[in-house]
Amino acid sequence: MTILEKIENKSAVIGIVGLGYVGLPLMLAYTAKGYRCIGFDIDQTKIDCLERGESYIEHIDSAPIKDAVDKKLFEATTDFSRISEVEAIILCVPTPLDKHYEPDLSYVTGTMDIIAPYLKEGQIVSLESTTYPGTTEEELRPRIEAQGFEIGKDVYLVYSPEREDPGNAHFSSKNIPKVMGGSTPACSEVGKALYEAAISEVVPVASTQVAEFTKLLENIYRCVNIGLANEMKIAADRMGVDIWQVIDAAATKPFGFTPFYPGPGLGGHCIPIDPFYLTWKAREYGVHTRFIELAGEINRAMPEYVVQKTAEALNNVCKSIKGSKILIMGLAYKSDVDDMRESPTFELLDLLSEKGAEPDYYDPHIPVIGPTREHDNWLGKESIQWSQENISSYDLVLISTDHKAFNISELLAWAPLIVDTRNAVGKSGLKTTSGQLWKA
Numbered sequence: 034m035t036i037l038e039k040i041e042n043k044s045a046v047i048g049i050v051g052l053g054y055v056g057l058p059l060m061l062a063y064t065a066k067g068y069r070c071i072g073f074d075i076d077q078t079k080i081d082c083l084e085r086g087e088s089y090i091e092h093i094d095s096a097p098i099k100d101a102v103d104k105k106l107f108e109a110t111t112d113f114s115r116i117s118e119v120e121a122i123i124l125c126v127p128t129p130l131d132k133h134y135e136p137d138l139s140y141v142t143g144t145m146d147i148i149a150p151y152l153k154e155g156q157i158v159s160l161e162s163t164t165y166p167g168t169t170e171e172e173l174r175p176r177i178e179a180q181g182f183e184i185g186k187d188v189y190l191v192y193s194p195e196r197e198d199p200g201n202a203h204f205s206s207k208n209i210p211k212v213m214g215g216s217t218p219a220c221s222e223v224g225k226a227l228y229e230a231a232i233s234e235v236v237p238v239a240s241t242q243v244a245e246f247t248k249l250l251e252n253i254y255r256c257v258n259i260g261l262a263n264e265m266k267i268a269a270d271r272m273g274v275d276i277w278q279v280i281d282a283a284a285t286k287p288f289g290f291t292p293f294y295p296g297p298g299l300g301g302h303c304i305p306i307d308p309f310y311l312t313w314k315a316r317e318y319g320v321h322t323r324f325i326e327l328a329g330e331i332n333r334a335m336p337e338y339v340v341q342k343t344a345e346a347l348n349n350v351c352k353s354i355k356g357s358k359i360l361i362m363g364l365a366y367k368s369d370v371d372d373m374r375e376s377p378t379f380e381l382l383d384l385l386s387e388k389g390a391e392p393d394y395y396d397p398h399i400p401v402i403g404p405t406r407e408h409d410n411w412l413g414k415e416s417i418q419w420s421q422e423n424i425s426s427y428d429l430v431l432i433s434t435d436h437k438a439f440n441i442s443e444l445l446a447w448a449p450l451i452v453d454t455r456n457a458v459g460k461s462g463l464k465t466t467s468g469q470l471w472k473a
Contacts, residue, residue: 036120038156038187040226043067048119048142048204052079052109054302054372055161055195057093057127058206062231065103065207071119072109083109091371091398092200103116116151121159125195127302128162129233129406134309134329136165138172145176152180157189157223159213163248163307165314168192169241174216185217190243191224194248200370214244228289252307253325258293259304260328263335268294270472277456277472282340297433297454298335298377300366304353305332305375340388342473343431343452349468350450352428355389360417362444363434364396371398378433379408393417393427397438421447431473432457445469 039045047063049056052074060070074080082089086099101107116122126140141162158177160169169192174184182188193213200203211232215221221237228235238244269276276295284292299305308329312322344354366376376393385392395417402414417423424447435455445463452471
């Protein structure tokens with residue numbers, strides 16, 4: 034029986050490698066359609082949690098996980114030799130940057146090196162991790178061929194970038210159109226069938242490189258426009274103009290303008306990282322991606338700008354950053370999620386601490402800081418409890434993330450000084466006392 038027939042009759046077993054914000058929702062999309070899935074991860078605590086039918090990601094409910102486990106449609110393991118039991122292998126592993134802002138493909142290549150000996154004829158391998166154009170052909174293909182397989186005949190190879198938006202109630206793995214490119218026409222045919230089995234719309238493209246470039250363009254578009262919004266914020270502030278009012282007014286134009294909003298810096302697993310994958314690869318072809326690099330410089334400088342505005346606010350009440358107690362509201366990189374990957378709040382914590390401040394954070398979605406790749410100095414730090422006694426004890430409160438759970442009314446009543454990077458107070462419509470609010 035061919036892999037296409039197995040996908041069609043739902044006897045194909047789907048292997049998901051990496052059970053995080055991308056892999057876990059994807060697994061649920063397949064089990065919801067009746068496919069059996071095996072999840073692979075190196076983190077035993079995640080495996081234990083999933084085996085109990087429990088979710089460790091706030092916006093993903095435990096109920097469908099438990100249902101899949103109870104129906105024996107899903108099991109999780111750290112045993113990568115079980116790759117031989119699946120028909121489809123979907124890689125959802127991290128692709129961070131190193132300290133020089135260059136691509137770190139160690140998770141991708143390391144994972145392929147581990148699973149390569151267990152590949153078998155008739156399988157499909159799909160990479161979903163965001164990366165530079167050429168990765169699938171230059172890194173995955175040789176590792177598969179080294180096992181004696183012919184791509185497009187023995188093993189099928191595709192690239193299909195993840196398009197997750199944590200916390201978005203309107204879009205999920207099931208209904209976000211799925212771009213997919215194969216190494217050969219036969220690979221594309223199998224890849225299309227694989228993803229159509231669980232996702233409402235699949236968008237085939239001509240090659241893995243086109244699919245890889247598509248993902249980068251999507252996020253670079255956002256990065257550049259956020260960089261523009263951040264630069265406009267700084268200019269507007271110097272001119273005494275409220276940039277939030279400017280953006281809202283411009284957004285009334287029904288064509289030719291899409292609103293992007295400034296903030297304390299970029300966060301998340303895509304926008305702060307993905308542009309540098311393209312700039313790195315472009316240099317190989319003698320191309321200097323100036324727009325991308327400029328936007329990156331502006332966005333990376335925003336935490337410093339916020340700290341500067343914090344210093345101005347404190348100076349206005351005859352205080353210095355050194356020795357001041359400062360509370361940062363929001364550790365997550367975006368509102369209403371528990372995702373703290375690449376959050377600019379970590380940079381704010383570092384900068385304020387370096388300047389002698391005593392920073393704390395409040396985030397009801399992240400009660401304690403867990404392991405991170407770059408900020409282990411904050412490991413184990415706990416969110417403060419929300420109370421009048423606690424909030425009023427801080428010299429300044431800095432809003433870094435605009436969670437709906439935040440009580441802005443109580444904040445205004447209790448905090449003597451507020452620096453708002455998200456226009457949270459402005460959107461609330463509540464009045465502030467003279468000199469209490471600073472926008473950054």
